[in-house]
Amino acid sequence: MEELLLETINIIDAPKHVNETVKIGVWLTDKRSSGKIAFLQLRDGTAFFQGVVLKNIVGEDVFDEAKHLRQESSFWITGEIHEDTRSKFGYEIQVQSIELIGTSEEYPITPKDHGIDFLLDHRHLWLRSSRPHAILTIRNEVIRATYEFFNKEGFTKIDAPILTGNAPEGTTDLFHTEYFDHDAYLSQSGQLYEEAGALAFNKVFSFGPTFRAEKSKTRRHLIEFWMIEPEMAFMHQEESLEVQENYVAFLVQNVIDHCASSLEILNRDVELLKKYTKTPYPRISYDEAIEMLNKGGIPAKWGDDFGSPEETYLADQFEQPVFILNYPKAIKPFYMKPHPTRDDVVICADLLAPEGYGEIIGGSERAVDYDYLLQQIKSAGLNPADYEWYLDLRKYGSVPHSGFGLGLERFLTWVTGEDHVRETIPFPRLLNRIYP
Amino acid sequence: MEELLLETINIIDAPKHVNETVKIGVWLTDKRSSGKIAFLQLRDGTAFFQGVVLKNIVGEDVFDEAKHLRQESSFWITGEIHEDTRSKFGYEIQVQSIELIGTSEEYPITPKDHGIDFLLDHRHLWLRSSRPHAILTIRNEVIRATYEFFNKEGFTKIDAPILTGNAPEGTTDLFHTEYFDHDAYLSQSGQLYEEAGALAFNKVFSFGPTFRAEKSKTRRHLIEFWMIEPEMAFMHQEESLEVQENYVAFLVQNVIDHCASSLEILNRDVELLKKYTKTPYPRISYDEAIEMLNKGGIPAKWGDDFGSPEETYLADQFEQPVFILNYPKAIKPFYMKPHPTRDDVVICADLLAPEGYGEIIGGSERAVDYDYLLQQIKSAGLNPADYEWYLDLRKYGSVPHSGFGLGLERFLTWVTGEDHVRETIPFPRLLNRIYP
Ligand SMILES: [Mg+2]
Ligand SMILES: [Mg+2]
Known part of the structure; x- marks a missing residue:
C-alpha cells in the first residue's frame, strides 16, 4: 500500500x-x-x-x-x-x-581546487556545482523580473534582428557572415530597431544576444552577451532615468526576495544590496565628474572617456548607483540628442554600479531632427543608404524618444559580487573560447 | 488651474x-x-x-x-x-x-493596397499599421505567457550560446563566421546545451534566436526565428507530452484572455481557438498516421517523412492539435531514445496544429546510453570530438530526460490565422531579405 x-x-x-x-x-x-x-x-x-x-x-x-x-x-x-x-x-x-x-567513474571536477581554464573546459559539468548553480539561479530571477517589470509598465517586446546589413556604432569588432548573395553582420545592438518599434508601439524593449568581436581579455568583456534595450516614445531623458532607476531597484529587490539561498552560497552582503533598492539614484554631470576626479587626484581631462579606474572612483563617492549625465558629443554615438544650449555635449547618461563594477547602463534621448541626424551619420563615416529606414523615423512623424541598454552579465556580475563576467552566463564565449 | x-x-x-x-x-x-x-x-x-x-x-x-x-x-x-x-x-x-x-510628407503606406515586397521594404513603418500591430501584440503576449508558464512550473532559463563550433543536426544550412582563429556557426538549436542544463538544474528552457541558411522560399520558413526549447531531467516522454499540451493550451488561453481586440482586428475565430485550450490532445502513432493517410487516399509509405499535405490531412481528422508518436529512426536526429522493443522507431512526437498549419512542436525522449549515442554520432557522419562534452552527459550520472522545441513564429502563424510566417516577427529575415 x-x-x-x-x-x-x-x-x-x-x-x-x-x-x-x-x-x-x-x-x-x-x-x-x-x-x-x-x-x-x-x-x-x-x-x-x-x-x-x-x-x-x-x-x-x-x-x-x-x-x-x-x-x-x-x-x-x-x-x-x-x-x-x-x-x-x-x-x-x-x-x-x-x-x-x-554510473559515474572519475568525475573530473573533484572537491579540490581547479584552475579556471579547466573549469571552463568542463562548463557543461561545472554548472552542477553550487556556485555556478547559485549565480545562474540569480540570472534566471533577473530575467524573470525583467519581463515582469516591462510587462507591468506596458512595454511590448519587439525582437530586433540578429543578422543585419549594417552596424549602429561603426564597422569594427563585427562578426561577418555570408547571407546568400549579401554580406551580413551579427548585431551589436537592437537599439535602432527598437526606435522603429517605439514609434509603432509606444514603449518597447528587446532582450536578446548581442555580439562584439573584440580582442580584449578583461574581466568585463564577453564576445556574446545579452542586452535589455527599452525604447520609449514621447519620453524625454529625465523620465527615462526614472524608468532606469526603478528597473534596477526592482531587479535588486527581486533578487533579495527570491534568491536568499543563492546569495548566501555566494556570500553576498544582502545589507549592501538593500541600499541599491533605494531610489532616486544620485545624478551628476560629466563636467562635475571631471571635477570630482581631479579633486581626488585622478588626472582626467574634459573630453576623456572614463575607464575602469575613473568609474570606480566616481562610484565610490556614492552609496547607490550613480548617473553621469551629458558626456562630450565626440565620445558618444551619432544618434544621441544634442544639448539644447551647448554644442559640446549630448543628452545621455551612463549608470555606474558601486563597488568597482562600472557602467551597467548606457542611455540617451535620441536625436529627432532629420537633417541633424543625416549630418551625424555622414560625419561618423557611415553610409546614409544603410540608414535610410532609420532616417525615415525622423521623416514621418518624428517624436521625442529616449532609451537605454542594460548589459545582463555586467549587471549580474555586480549583483552576485563576482570577479569576472564569464561566470554569469551559462556557456561563455571569450577570446579563443567557443567550447563547450 | x-x-x-x-x-x-x-x-x-x-x-x-x-x-x-x-x-x-x-x-x-x-x-x-x-x-x-x-x-x-x-x-x-x-x-x-x-x-x-x-x-x-x-x-x-x-x-x-x-x-x-x-x-x-x-x-x-x-x-x-x-x-x-x-x-x-x-x-x-x-x-x-x-x-x-x-511633420510627415507623402507617407509611403497609404490606405490603398500595397504589394508584400513594398510593405516588407517599409517594415519599419508598416509596424504602425493595425494588422502588424495586432499580430505583434499577440506575439508579445505569447512571449509573456511563456515566461509565466515556465516560471510557475519551476524551470530555470539557461541561455544556449548562439556561436558554436558544431551543429546538432549535421552540417548543412549553417551560417559560418570566423571566430578569431576558429570557425564558428550560428546555432540551429540550443537543445544539446539544454540537456547539460537539465542535468544541472532539473528543468530548464531556452528562448532565443536560431538560424537556418535554407534556400527555401515557403510560407513556413524564416532564416532567423525564435525557439523555445525546454528540457526536463528524470522525465519520460509521456510526462513531457503533458507539459507540451498544457503549455500550448496555456498560451492559447492567454491570447484569448488578453488579446481580444487584436484577435478581432485579425478576424480570428475565438470559438475555434477555445477548442485548442481543451486537453489532453489526441495521440496517434506514426504507424497509425500512415494507415490513416492511406485510407484517405494519400499515398504515404512507411518510412516517409510528412510534408505539408500529409500534416494537413492528419490534422484535419481532429478538432485539437494532435501528437504523432514514434517516427522512423532513419528520418529523426541522432540523439533520440531508441524504442525499447522496436529497432525501427524512436521515442518522439511532433505536434501538428489544426487548420493546415502543420508541425509546431518537435520533441523526444533523449538517448541515455553512452555507447549507443557514440555509435549514433558516428553513423550520422558527425565528428565525436565535437560532441565530447555532450557525451560526458551520459558518462557522469546519465538520467532519463526529455525535451521539445516550439517554433515561436509557426505557433503565432497558427494562432493569428495568418498565411505566412513572415508577418509574425518584427523584422523578418527571408531568402534575399535582410533589410530593414
Ligand atoms: Mg562607457
Ligand atoms: Mg517534421
Missing part, C-alpha cells in the same frame, strides 16, 4: 513533506561515512541537501551500496524527510532505499 | 478617464471632414481611436489645422474622453487643441 502512495518530489519541495516518505531522483555531490552511518550530499538540480543512511535501518546491502556510490552517479532515493536545523537548507532525508540510474 | 491638472495618458487608458480632459501624444492614421466636423483617426502605439474636432468648439484656426494634418504626422492632442458605442474601441476624444510635433 505505501509504495502506491509514494510521491516523487524535488528537493526544493522537501519542506512541504516533513515526516513523509518520498522518492527523489538525485546525483551524489560528496559523501562521508563511518562504520554505521553514511552522509550523502545530494542534488537534484532544484537544491542541495543531505541523505542520512543508517546501517541498522537499511541493512548491510543498502548501506554498502551507499558507501560505494561515486561522485555524480545518479539514482532514485526513497526515504523520509526530516527537519535538520544544523544545515543551511534545513531539511534532510533519512534514506530507506537506493536505486542506481547512471 | 485646469492646465496644471491636465494628465498625459495613453489611448489604451482612455476608459479610465471618461469625461476628463487629457493630453495624448499621437500620430494621424487617417481623417475625413465636412464643413463643420473633422474625424481624426489616431494612434499612439498602445491603441487606435478617433478624435472628433468640432469647428464651433475649437474655432476656425484649430479646425483648419486639423483638416490639413497629414498621415503619420505626430502631435499632442488635448481634449475630453467620451464613450463612443459605435466604435470597436468604445471611446473617443473630443479635441480642444492640437500641438504639432513632427
Whole structure:
C-alpha cells in the first residue's frame, strides 16, 4: 500500500513533506561515512541537501551500496524527510532505499581546487556545482523580473534582428557572415530597431544576444552577451532615468526576495544590496565628474572617456548607483540628442554600479531632427543608404524618444559580487573560447 | 488651474478617464471632414481611436489645422474622453487643441493596397499599421505567457550560446563566421546545451534566436526565428507530452484572455481557438498516421517523412492539435531514445496544429546510453570530438530526460490565422531579405 502512495518530489519541495516518505531522483555531490552511518550530499538540480543512511535501518546491502556510490552517479532515493536545523537548507532525508540510474567513474571536477581554464573546459559539468548553480539561479530571477517589470509598465517586446546589413556604432569588432548573395553582420545592438518599434508601439524593449568581436581579455568583456534595450516614445531623458532607476531597484529587490539561498552560497552582503533598492539614484554631470576626479587626484581631462579606474572612483563617492549625465558629443554615438544650449555635449547618461563594477547602463534621448541626424551619420563615416529606414523615423512623424541598454552579465556580475563576467552566463564565449 | 491638472495618458487608458480632459501624444492614421466636423483617426502605439474636432468648439484656426494634418504626422492632442458605442474601441476624444510635433510628407503606406515586397521594404513603418500591430501584440503576449508558464512550473532559463563550433543536426544550412582563429556557426538549436542544463538544474528552457541558411522560399520558413526549447531531467516522454499540451493550451488561453481586440482586428475565430485550450490532445502513432493517410487516399509509405499535405490531412481528422508518436529512426536526429522493443522507431512526437498549419512542436525522449549515442554520432557522419562534452552527459550520472522545441513564429502563424510566417516577427529575415 505505501509504495502506491509514494510521491516523487524535488528537493526544493522537501519542506512541504516533513515526516513523509518520498522518492527523489538525485546525483551524489560528496559523501562521508563511518562504520554505521553514511552522509550523502545530494542534488537534484532544484537544491542541495543531505541523505542520512543508517546501517541498522537499511541493512548491510543498502548501506554498502551507499558507501560505494561515486561522485555524480545518479539514482532514485526513497526515504523520509526530516527537519535538520544544523544545515543551511534545513531539511534532510533519512534514506530507506537506493536505486542506481547512471554510473559515474572519475568525475573530473573533484572537491579540490581547479584552475579556471579547466573549469571552463568542463562548463557543461561545472554548472552542477553550487556556485555556478547559485549565480545562474540569480540570472534566471533577473530575467524573470525583467519581463515582469516591462510587462507591468506596458512595454511590448519587439525582437530586433540578429543578422543585419549594417552596424549602429561603426564597422569594427563585427562578426561577418555570408547571407546568400549579401554580406551580413551579427548585431551589436537592437537599439535602432527598437526606435522603429517605439514609434509603432509606444514603449518597447528587446532582450536578446548581442555580439562584439573584440580582442580584449578583461574581466568585463564577453564576445556574446545579452542586452535589455527599452525604447520609449514621447519620453524625454529625465523620465527615462526614472524608468532606469526603478528597473534596477526592482531587479535588486527581486533578487533579495527570491534568491536568499543563492546569495548566501555566494556570500553576498544582502545589507549592501538593500541600499541599491533605494531610489532616486544620485545624478551628476560629466563636467562635475571631471571635477570630482581631479579633486581626488585622478588626472582626467574634459573630453576623456572614463575607464575602469575613473568609474570606480566616481562610484565610490556614492552609496547607490550613480548617473553621469551629458558626456562630450565626440565620445558618444551619432544618434544621441544634442544639448539644447551647448554644442559640446549630448543628452545621455551612463549608470555606474558601486563597488568597482562600472557602467551597467548606457542611455540617451535620441536625436529627432532629420537633417541633424543625416549630418551625424555622414560625419561618423557611415553610409546614409544603410540608414535610410532609420532616417525615415525622423521623416514621418518624428517624436521625442529616449532609451537605454542594460548589459545582463555586467549587471549580474555586480549583483552576485563576482570577479569576472564569464561566470554569469551559462556557456561563455571569450577570446579563443567557443567550447563547450 | 485646469492646465496644471491636465494628465498625459495613453489611448489604451482612455476608459479610465471618461469625461476628463487629457493630453495624448499621437500620430494621424487617417481623417475625413465636412464643413463643420473633422474625424481624426489616431494612434499612439498602445491603441487606435478617433478624435472628433468640432469647428464651433475649437474655432476656425484649430479646425483648419486639423483638416490639413497629414498621415503619420505626430502631435499632442488635448481634449475630453467620451464613450463612443459605435466604435470597436468604445471611446473617443473630443479635441480642444492640437500641438504639432513632427511633420510627415507623402507617407509611403497609404490606405490603398500595397504589394508584400513594398510593405516588407517599409517594415519599419508598416509596424504602425493595425494588422502588424495586432499580430505583434499577440506575439508579445505569447512571449509573456511563456515566461509565466515556465516560471510557475519551476524551470530555470539557461541561455544556449548562439556561436558554436558544431551543429546538432549535421552540417548543412549553417551560417559560418570566423571566430578569431576558429570557425564558428550560428546555432540551429540550443537543445544539446539544454540537456547539460537539465542535468544541472532539473528543468530548464531556452528562448532565443536560431538560424537556418535554407534556400527555401515557403510560407513556413524564416532564416532567423525564435525557439523555445525546454528540457526536463528524470522525465519520460509521456510526462513531457503533458507539459507540451498544457503549455500550448496555456498560451492559447492567454491570447484569448488578453488579446481580444487584436484577435478581432485579425478576424480570428475565438470559438475555434477555445477548442485548442481543451486537453489532453489526441495521440496517434506514426504507424497509425500512415494507415490513416492511406485510407484517405494519400499515398504515404512507411518510412516517409510528412510534408505539408500529409500534416494537413492528419490534422484535419481532429478538432485539437494532435501528437504523432514514434517516427522512423532513419528520418529523426541522432540523439533520440531508441524504442525499447522496436529497432525501427524512436521515442518522439511532433505536434501538428489544426487548420493546415502543420508541425509546431518537435520533441523526444533523449538517448541515455553512452555507447549507443557514440555509435549514433558516428553513423550520422558527425565528428565525436565535437560532441565530447555532450557525451560526458551520459558518462557522469546519465538520467532519463526529455525535451521539445516550439517554433515561436509557426505557433503565432497558427494562432493569428495568418498565411505566412513572415508577418509574425518584427523584422523578418527571408531568402534575399535582410533589410530593414
Ligand atoms: Mg562607457
Ligand atoms: Mg517534421
